[in-house]
Amino acid sequence: MVLRMNRPHKRPDSTVIYFRKRVPADLQKVVGKKVEKISLQTRDPAAAKVVHARIAAEIEARWAQLRRGVITVSQKQAVAMAGEIYRELVAAHEDNPGKPTDWVTKLMMDWAFLKPEKVRVFKMGMAPEKTEEFFEKMRMNRNGQIVQAYLDRKGYRVDHESLVRIKQAANAAILQGREQIMRNAGGDYRADPEATRFPSLEMSSQATASGEPLLGQRSPLDVFDMYAKESKLSHGTIKRWRPIMARIQEEHPRLSDITREWCLTWKARLVESDLDNNTIKDAYLASLRSLCNWAVSNGEMASNPLDGISIKGSKKKKTRQQGFKDSEAKIILEATFDTFSSTFSAQHAAARRWVPWLCAYLGARVGEVGQLRGADIKQDEGVWLVWITPDAGSTKDENARYVAIHPHLIEQGFLSFVDKSGSGPLFYDPRRRRGGSDANPQSKKIGERIAKWVRELGVDDPDILPNHAWRHRFKTVARKVKMDVGTRDYMQGHVPATEGEAYGDFPPDVLLHEISKLPRIEIGQAATSVQGHDDALTDTGTKISA
Template structure:
């Protein structure tokens, strides 16, 4: 655990990683029956892997959470001469390739079902910020291809006129972003016509889709915005968009890419808008002005409900 603490002090991973990995390290210690990292062998890690599988932990989870955490912490420990070798370095889990029975993005019917429902005015007895999330998050995701968490954490102060274009800023200042970098996303004209900017002005500078004062249980490792996304996913399932092979929030990212391709949007522009990593060193050079991205966004067609 001292090695884990040393790693986190130096590398400062996200709060979500801290929350997820500490129990992993504690679990490894419990499995071994001791906490001396220098005594751990590759056979010990293999035994731990097999024990996790025996407990019903999915192979992908073992590989991408448990072994990933161990490999990173032990690698840091070797680099800093805390231990002599990384016992998890060559241990892996062979996971069968996932079988895809349909496209990963929403179908036209599924997208229309969600967007039409979001326009409804009677959401039952829910808070104003919760209702605002149902009304606007699906539409913003549909017209940006952003991750639902990036939209759920938006604040009023993240909307601004840049280079003559209305845009929203997805930034680590509001909460976690996968890349750790901020980016501007032009606001599609259909969102403006629907009155999104008026809603933002009335809501003020703070979070749009949750109330940090009223909400309970939020933390860096489990932010309120995550809860917003979870509630939204549950609502989408209740609408009948319940195919287990399509994710109720993430499918917007796939659908956006599909529609952008069909519209002829430049690949690099659509990747920048969605926050995907550059595909080459050359693409990482230079910046993408908002007015240039707006020209690309203008190619994205409207959703007809």
Template sequence: MALHVIRPTKHPTTGIYRVRGRYPAEIAAIYGKTEFKVSLGTRDPEVAKAKAPAVLAELEKKWRQDSLAFALSCAEAAGLEPIDLTRRQVEALAGEIYLGFAKEHEDDPGEAVRWQEGLTRDARALATLGPGMNAWQFQQRRWSQRISRHLEERGLTISLASRQALGSAVFSHMKAAQARLQRRADGDFSPDVYEKRFPTWEAPAAKRTLDAIFEPYADEAKLAASSRARFKSVIRKLLVEHIGRDDFGAITTASLLSWKDKLLAEGLSARTVRDVHLAAVKAACSWAVVQKRLATNPALGVKVIVKHKPQSRSQKGFSLVEAMTILTAAYCVVDEGRLAPDRYAARRWTPWICAYTGARVNEITQLRAEDIIAQSDEHTVDPVWMIHITPEAGSTKNACARDVPIHSHLIEQGFLAFVRSVGTGPLFYDPSRARGGSRAHPIHKKTGERLAAWVRELGVDHSELQPNHGWRHRFKTVCLTQAIEEIVINRIMGHAETTEGRKYGDVWPSVAKAAIEKLPRYQIGAASRQPLKTPSLALVV
């Protein structure tokens, strides 16, 4: 950032001399302009010539201060507080810079005179400093770019006092580095005793603890509460139980490989280790690298081979027999006081709603009475009853809300009457009976788990069949048999579109309702509320 001597020029109108030039690139980016003009306050050319060097030196000093202040403000805005280094840490960093510089050149150091001339230039510069600069300022400037680069690689933001201490230490040790290279140029490659003086760098662990890195990462990534809790839990096990230090800086590729092997040996599936444990660490470390908290991501390149399990079942969705078994049991479930009202309602309605909407089970179990709404559009005379699936009620895929029309068969069975009987609040769980429920472990997910267990008890228990998600697969299959437009199916189910163009346009309630009504009805063989020994498997259009 040093300025060469700039000759004073006379202002064309006032005749007052000034210095004028271009800002260094890094300062121009901060100030938002490329040129500076500073008045010398005199019309006398000799006085102007005498004052110019001191004015330029003050300018340079101000630029350095502003540059550092800007860097610190950026760090603060990113949530990085400048740290104060201990003397040991200063010497450790200076040693890394010393060794990096030496090893960069010592395999082919060139002529010895090259390094001697460097030392001579530094000595001469110290002896002939210009106005406004003392020896300490020269030391700070001499290796500033290399120091900044090393701090950036280390992911460190240090205080002004620590930066000044580091600058002085590096200047002192770099004289020894140049002397070392001079010896190498003369053919002396004997061990360097000087490098033994430097301690090993130990980062301030408080800035890279689990909370210090994971929490801001999770906030910025907007992780769902359940994902946040699960990811943090597995990373805590890595740091505390496996490595033994609450410090992201202690994570190495070797420690991750040994952790991976340990998890697999304990019986965790390769897919879980890959998609949960390693994925959590990789994502958090990647964020830390971008934020300059870590120099590299140790999880890159750590992989788990996931073999596909042999599949004995050809379809992921429920067969007609399986669907009718569940729906019949749900239709005929009897409320004899053995089930709490919310659990009875969940068994009675959730399978039917999933069958006619293709929604995820937890999108249904989290529903509130106020999420059942009537909507109109340009092509409807009567409002269309819709299920408003919204993140406000719990969680949705990609945190996006959507509206799904209610099949007329559900309305005929009395679903809207049931909703009116609830009034407001959750339809399928009772918040007053929660035991420690949280955003990470919500009650409605427990409702979904109970439904899955119940479905297994009904005999729909194939090991490769998901007892709740099977509805989602079946719904799409049935939609395809009815030639429903794929874009309409995707909007109803909340699936992401495959191209940018398909994201455009809205599927109006009337259009979605017409699609839903194309679905064949699941016709129960008896209207009785008594359990059926043999359910009818007729699928009536």
């Protein structure tokens, strides 16, 4: 196969000759187009070949530099880049510099910041703080377009700190260049004695003999997978965050493509998309911030482009209590005694019968209840306990904990149900699994089905969550009956209220004593009744004095 060489290009309807070359697929997002097309400014084929060769070399160098991703530039390199900007500026005006007065006007702003003795500055305006804000912005960014054009032309993508260094060096170099042009405009073409202060630009090459991806050159998804594995992110977190990284990778094939400026634009786009501020803050920004923090600590990035970027979370107005009212709890718990459809599996029927009661009396998350196995129901020191463990699926903090079984659950026959179910999952059959993944386990479906069922029962207030409301209700009732705070928080898997509360353990009899303070929820009466209960049950179900 004969490869077609890139050569000067002429459109059929024009005599002007162009450079035209397709942008490599991996750079099209960064470059912003699929084809580079540049006029060679000539109709002479011989001259076009020379210009074409120069532009081709420049384009290839630019693409090679773009592939290096975001780089960190030293102070010396920043001054060297400023020197290139200085020489380009002087050369562009050397033959026809114009009048000296033309350059005085352009130098006013530079003098104001770098040679204030040459000018007097009067900050005017009806809002002094706005004027001062504008003045300070111009201190750094007055030549920002010139700097950005240079970086884009060369293919340099730099981190935020490097950009600041380059702008500072360029501001001084541009002032020096404009003063030299002003002297040229006055007829003085002597060489600038200060021009030798700029060092030559030396950019270290990045290459690996092994062919492994360079640090900072891996894709966001590749780095995320490394981060998730090392940090042992939960399946749920990976499921929420990885799609965000995939969307970011569509815009930036390399992690090092991500800059502070892009992050600000990205955040603005997310706000414009009408996403809730809490979703932007806790999902989008949090996921990328965490990834970049890990990348920095592992040499994949020089700095975190999200540092200093945040968004104010939105607070949802509370129009009612977050937990179930007694009337709502009654509707749900009474329905657990209904006869269910014959099409239900035994596990599905068991979930409707027991999951709401367990949520009411354990204070656990519905996901933690849904993943319970028969082996997780244990007796210790004569007390029946539920062992909530990540071994069964997951817990929010990846820690295991015991919760004592409320006497009312035992009276209803929960232990008998567990005994008949065996040591495996209580509320789903692993043999009925259809595909799925660790991020979307069977046990998760239990909570989803229960929530849908609760809504169908008429407990459909949109201001409460149909499963999580049990946790709020548990906390509320626990406060009413003066349950020990440390024990209550431990059983619910909450962070201890104080560092001191984290000390020591929670013996089974203590857990039973505290859980037994919860009033029995009596079903079958006109309304949910509350009766104090501070008795304990032995494993035989016999009442004994607490």
